[in-house]
Amino acid sequence: MKIEMISFGKIAEFISNQNIDVDGIADTDAFKQYLENQFPALKSMKYKLALNKNIVQENTTINNNATIAIMPPFSGG
Amino acid sequence: MSAERYNRQIILKGFGEEAQQLLLRAKVLVIGAGGLGCPALQYLAAAGIGHIGIVDDDAIALSNLHRQILFTTADIGKLKVEVAAKRLQEMNTQIGIIRHPIRLQKNNILDIISRYDYILDGTDNFESRYLINDACALLNKPLIFAAVSGFEGQLAIFNTPDHLMPSTNYRDLFPIPPDKGEIPNCAENGVIGVLPGILGTMAAAETIKLIARIGQPLTNKILSYNLLTQEQYTIGISRGEGYTLPKTVDEFLNMNYQDTNEKPQSYIEIDANELVKLQQLESVILIDVRERHEVPVLDKQIFTQVPMSEFGAFMTKEFYQKHVVLICQHGIRSVAAAEAMQEKYGDAKKIYSLKGGIVKWRDHFLRS
Numbered sequence: 337m338k339i340e341m342i343s344f345g346k347i348a349e350f351i352s353n354q355n356i357d358v359d360g361i362a363d364t365d366a367f368k369q370y371l372e373n374q375f376p377a378l379k380s381m382k383y384k385l386a387l388n389k390n391i392v393q394e395n396t397t398i399n400n401n402a403t404i405a406i407m408p409p410f411s412g413g
Numbered sequence: 414m415s416a417e418r419y420n421r422q423i424i425l426k427g428f429g430e431e432a433q434q435l436l437l438r439a440k441v442l443v444i445g446a447g448g449l450g451c452p453a454l455q456y457l458a459a460a461g462i463g464h465i466g467i468v469d470d471d472a473i474a475l476s477n478l479h480r481q482i483l484f485t486t487a488d489i490g491k492l493k494v495e496v497a498a499k500r501l502q503e504m505n506t507q508i509g510i511i512r513h514p515i516r517l518q519k520n521n522i523l524d525i526i527s528r529y530d531y532i533l534d535g536t537d538n539f540e541s542r543y544l545i546n547d548a549c550a551l552l553n554k555p556l557i558f559a560a561v562s563g564f565e566g567q568l569a570i571f572n573t574p575d576h577l578m579p580s581t582n583y584r585d586l587f588p589i590p591p592d593k594g595e596i597p598n599c600a601e602n603g604v605i606g607v608l609p610g611i612l613g614t615m616a617a618a619e620t621i622k623l624i625a626r627i628g629q630p631l632t633n634k635i636l637s638y639n640l641l642t643q644e645q646y647t648i649g650i651s652r653g654e655g656y657t658l659p660k661t662v663d664e665f666l667n668m669n670y671q672d673t674n675e676k677p678q679s680y681i682e683i684d685a686n687e688l689v690k691l692q693q694l695e696s697v698i699l700i701d702v703r704e705r706h707e708v709p710v711l712d713k714q715i716f717t718q719v720p721m722s723e724f725g726a727f728m729t730k731e732f733y734q735k736h737v738v739l740i741c742q743h744g745i746r747s748v749a750a751a752e753a754m755q756e757k758y759g760d761a762k763k764i765y766s767l768k769g770g771i772v773k774w775r776d777h778f779l780r781s
Binding site: 374 | 449536586587589604653654694736
């Protein structure tokens with residue numbers, strides 16, 4: 337399964353934009369678990385995933401060649 | 414109305430006299446006259462928004478001037494609202510500027526935003542952002558949201574339904590505020606002046622598009638902007654579930670906006686794979702808290718030895734690393750060390766403890 341990862345803000349400091357090729361990630365819940373294993377710093381952060389440019393509100397199936405964005409909240413002004 | 418003043422936009426195909434009238438009849442509240450608010454206010458005033466309210470209780474400081482471009486060196490110490498209102502009024506004498514030199518709170522925000530049609534959030538902290546979001550959702554006010562972090566920005570329009578979807582709000586993206594220190598603000602993290610300039614100007618553009626009913630405003634979308642690459646990434650927002658959004662004035666007044674940060678962030682327990690990942694970070698220190706006689710002996714080039722018996726003394730010294738990984742034989746003493754460090758450093762450092770210790774991950778340590 338090929339997934340393109342795009343990250344923003346503070347998250348981009350430790351997860352660079354990258355293409356991954358992994359097996360066993362069928363849905364966004366599994367992807368979240370994979371991410372937090374790979375990047376433990378995420379566990380203590382608020383962030384939202386977007387699958388193919390749509391915000392993930394519930395567990396969603398991931399298809400091959402999906403793009404997943406990882407977005408933290410910003411408050412600066 | 415002086416048609417001459419707005420001539421260049423009235424003659425624009427797709428804008429015209431009708432759109433200009435819509436701007437003149439609109440009432441827009443800009444919250445925060447800072448890096449985002451200044452450029453937004455300038456363009457809204459110049460474009461002929463009929464009534465513009467400005468909320469800010471702050472005075473101008475020297476460190477504001479690199480990005481808050483309504484203010485001059487001579488204005489330092491004066492109230493932002495006063496200086497901004499005066500300057501905008503000089504620029505456009507045909508519009509009404511209303512000063513609100515206050516800090517918005519639960520007990521005054523509903524009264525103020527109920528007097529306006531559109532709310533532009535240019536504040537600089539999560540407390541205000543959640544307060545404003547909830548108040549706008551309660552009163553059904555379109556909210557134009559702009560925020561920056563580092564070299565990036567976010568822009569969105571909330572509480573505005575479009576032809577595809579009912580309205581969404583900030584809590585559909587981030588249901589609860591981050592812990593204090595999780596996301597640094599501009600004062601801690603720094604900001605390049607032109608970034609809020611761009612985002613504030615984009616927020617003004619979205620406000621004008623909404624009012625004049627032109628183009629495709631960012632309703633139910635969030636745009637991420639990167640100054641360093643000039644890339645934009647737009648994500649569709651749908652309604653989330655299971656979060657608290659006050660539905661009545663009573664519920665709103667009972668919400669807690671101030672103390673969202675009371676729970677200290679705690680340390681994180683990790684496994685050996687996560688340890689390997691953390692080792693690759695730039696600013697990391699790996700600390701072995703076992704006593705000096707314990708085996709197996711780890712590579713002292715990689716693992717700094719600070720036995721628990723010396724840990725108190727170590728904590729009195731400063732060290733620069735941001736990430737601290739604590740390791741012991743079974744992952745019990747390292748938890749105690751993590752708790753002590755968490756208490757001392759709070760959000761200033763990220764603390765990790767290897768769960769199960771060296772015994773559990775023996776293969777990993779023998780290999781390396």
